[in-house]
Amino acid sequence: MPVHVLSYDTAHPGDTRHLEAALGRFAPESVRRLALLVKTEGNASVNDFSREYGMLSARQAITRFGGSNLAEGATMLFSTGCEGVISPFGYAFIDVDDGTTTPSGGEKGLVFGGACSRKVAAEEIGTLAHALLVADTVRQGMKDLAIGPDDVQLIIVKTPLLGESRADPAAARITSAFSKAVGALGAALALGEIAPEHVVPEAFDRDHSLFGRRAMVFSSSEGGNVEVLIFANRAGAASDWIIHTGGFSDLLDASGIRRTLEEAGCRLDADGTLADADTLGAAFIKAGIASNGRVRQYRTTIRTSDLDMDKHVRASMSGLAGSILGTCRMFISANTVHQAPEGAGLCAFIVRKAGA
Template sequence: MRADVHPFASAAPDDVEGLAQALRDRRIEAADIMAVIGKTEGNGAGNDFTRTMAAHAFTRLLAAHLAIPEQGVERQVMLSFSGGCEGVITPHYLVCTKTGVVARGESAGPKRLALAASRTRAFDPEETGTVAMARDTEAAVRRAISELHVPPDDVHLVHVKAALPMVAAGAATPPRCTMAYARAASALGVAAALGEIDGGALTDDVIGTRLELYSQVANVSAKPGLRVSEVLVFANSPHWDSSCRIHHTVMRDIIDIEPVRALLEAAGLSACGQLAPDQTRRIRAIFAKSDADPTHMIRGRRHTMWTDEDFSDMRYSRCVVGATLAALTGTTAVYVSTRAEHMGPSGGGPVAVIVNEK
């Protein structure tokens, strides 16, 4: 089995020409695509329609190449888009593919990138942000890990497009049916699946409040209107063939660069100064979660990200983390998603980097 992540720049939210050309050239086969994960240049809030534009464009492209109805595309391929390309962040997308089969009795080799997808059941609005959502997310993650036959320590990123069901017209919106609670419950489900927290101790009261409970590898966004949460697990496995490996770390706040330096060094890249261009070219993808610290402090000094009424705290934190990671790695193709409830310590967040080993 072989896993790959193919990066493409986008000139607009609905620009799919990079993938379209790769499909025409047969460099990528549509049937091998597991997910398209991208950053679009909207505001990242509930009214960010650039995500919908991107999803529609990729749906049309993939439906034509897969020869299936458009409504069937998202049942086969995860389409996950995060709005907000503040500062130097480049609008881009990543096409994740899986090809071949693992031969029976195949000998183990060096650990390489491995991918597995899973889904939860459909949620009702009143289940959003509750223990029920966390439990089902936990089960979905466990199914994906079981498919990969890897221990939790070899899992370095769990990307979740969390469900946020629509509420019927005229009905009262359940208090937990929000992006924040959907992200929080899903992240705790990831943490429980990987043994990062005691899943048996989860209650509704913990979700969104006990921020000292978190996952070091969860990367969760919530999509309004989605009833089924979609999960993509990135791991390293000795039974997979890939030119890539994935590595992860955790920033304790949004200016915490030393763990990222250590991550780059572990990936065989220079930890001193900005990466040289030949090393930057080895980076296939960078994922990060960011948050403006809710205490309004960073290392003992006050910040104004939560009190500036002209600019969203989400846009501030994306801008800072995007610039920090770009300065270290030399690439602005950084997938930074906010907010980060139960994803890394409060005010910080996980970082994962996929590096070409060859």
């Protein structure tokens, strides 16, 4: 089983004790590929440095475990925002060389991989060049995994914002939502979900009839690069895991999440709760709300409150999804602009194969 899916808790953004314990299960020289996807507490503003603190601590822990080359080659995506019942935690995806060879065909199994772009120039952020760079980065990641767009089930995209340290009088400052919109259209372009002629600046966060269904995008002001983490089911991959992606219609649509779990091979009990927690390796949920702020025609204050919209959404979805999954370890991100139909969302689950 070369691909391992592990999760670990954190006591604070810089806590790596459980990460180090998870890594300690493997011989450092056997690790071919490593990725972390982490939720940290924090205010999620551009002046919140919990992500940087967490990433630095994780990089140091990986270096102690396997050296600087492993740390430099690892994909580490940290997302702030643990509102509601989301527990601060991390997923560790580890591809290990166990000495076995796998056929090129046969049953599909989980593979994962990351890619990172060059630094996005300040004047490029929020432009067509930004979207095309996202598409190129996704294509780079797919090429490295020897997969095509049809194999991809989920892409996590981290796209840059223009922080104060990169401010340029000639550069248009953009919001987090706009950066997500640009990243989402770029990913959809790479997957063939949206035609190139539709990926134009006039469509960014305006034409909500354009959307993909296999990318979850979040933005950050650190780094300045586009980073992607790709999950796919590849024929012949020696893995006990598979990933399946689905969708839901709004913040109240528990049936959409349950349907996706069942399609992935999970069993639900009579109450609609995940019956066997050991079958679930990872849960990814991207939730949003329509631009008018309504859910099933009812007015909400999600878009008009003094509390940031994304915080409302993450908290709301954490209760709904947590009641089905029976866990607080959930990677939940907000704002589905160009990532799902307006007001809808997407979810993906990594599950253990039957009999594995």
